[in-house]
Amino acid sequence: MTFAADAVNGENGLPRPKDNLFPKISGKHEDFLSQLQKLKYEGKLPSTLEVEGTVKLHGMHADIVYDLHDEFADEAAMTKSILFQSRNRICAADENQQGWPRDIAQFPDALNYLKKRVLTRFEERNPDKVINKAFPLIIAGEWIGGRVQRGVGLAELSNRFVILSIQVNGIWQKDEDFADIEAEKAAIYSVFRARQMKLKFDTSNITADHPILFEMQRLADEVEKACPFAAAFGIKNSRGEGVVWKPGVPEARADAKYWLKTKGPICGKENRIDPVRIAADAARNLTIGDAATRWVTSRRIEQGFEYLLEMDIDPNKQTSIKEYINWVVNDVLVEEHNGIARYKNQFANAEQAVKKKVGYLARNAFLEQMKECGADLA
Structure with missing residues (x-):
């Protein structure tokens, strides 16, 4: 029985597909501040917290999931242990959602190379930890290009899978540790083709008027005006989407409930970190x-x-x-x-x-x- 069938039935000790699906990231700075406050009460925040931002890509969410049980399987068996997902479901390898996952599933050697690179890098960065094969390796990303989303700079690129986050042992890893891992043969790239943004957050002031919150919004607005990821491939001054922010402490990096997504004004004003709107809403009750x-x-x-x-x-x-x-x-x-x-x-x-x-x-x-x-x- 293949990994995909096992996963559907919840057998072989692996989490069910819904447990492998990428978590939703809050677009509300109130949620972000609330989670930071909890970490502060638990004594897990430094006085100055580094907040790390990566470009949010406007495409279709997609994941590559590897079963790690069969360490010594041959190449053909290893390929069967690869599962492809969209935001809400498992996809057949030959399925075609604007090219996903068909376009990359035809490169099993590149997919297996990617798996080995990630696991080797994890061992290099974590010499005191053992890979727990009860958990799958999840490479979460965005499927972009062509007709996936219209009216954005990424639509001018050919279809490709962009790595956003990597999970090993059931924990989302530090993005920078895997920033250079790609498999260009299969059109698999890293979101770090665009630079990471870093801000210093004074945790003595975890309030809605924190100046760094407004800087986070300003940077998201800049990304919307000109997508840095598209620019890395020669598409200049084209519309982007926003930024995903992660607090730079291990517990917060590892769990998406601590993350925040900020978008530009075209995506709507509802969640923008805008002091005038926030004050007006409070007054309106x-x-x-x-x-x-x-x-x-x-x-x-x-x-x-x-x-x-x-x-x-x-x-x-x-x-x-x-x-x-x-x-x-x-x-x-x-x-x-x-x-x-x-x-x-x-x-x-x-x-x-x-x-x-x-x-x-x-x-x-x-x-x-x-x-x-x-x-x-x-």
Whole structure:
């Protein structure tokens, strides 16, 4: 039985696919500050914390997952132990989501080379640790180029897989340790083709008006104006997306709940670290209905349709509206959980009210899109 089948069935001791999937990264600086505060209370933050930023790429999330059980398998068996994932599901090796994973699956020698490079580097950087083969090796990345996403600089590049984060022993590793590892034969590159950004965060002042937060936002705005990763391949002054920030202490690097993504203004103003907007929102004292309306952003509406495409769900079928609404509602519940929690302090059925409002807005967005496309859902 192959690794993919085992993973689907949850057998052989490996985590189920949902446990291998890349975690969501908060786009809310309030979540980021809250997690830093917890680390501070636990005595795990230095007085000056280095915050590390890498370019956020506008494409389709994708992962290469390796089963490490068969250390002495031959090349053919090793290839069977490679699993390909998109954001929400396992993909067949010959599948074609704008080229993923078909385009790289045809280079098994390069994929096995990549695995060996990563594990060797891990052993070099961690001589006191043993690789635990009960955990898979996860190389998380972004599939970019061509028609994956339109209107961005990356669309001018040929299709390629860009390594963003690497997990060994169930822990996300320090990015810099693996920055030079690529497999160009299979069009696999490192996000470090663009420089890493580093800022000094004074942890005596973990508050919403911390000046470094505004600098993080400024840098994200600059990335949106001109994508540094695209520039590394000769595509100058083309639109990017933003930055992913990780606190530079081992515990925070290892767990995505401590990370923060910041995006430029084109992606929406909802989560921008903008002191004027933050003050205005506080003064307005938004109702839960206002908040739910704000959470159903144009990008979230778009992502709902991307989810249907990823899961091979035909939006023209009447049953697809339920799938769409469920995705939008669940995404809001996950990403806006702290905001919802604040309303729970005011009344007990806050979550139900959010579900109802978001579901209503998602339904309208779906029907509007289908109407524009001329779809008949009868």
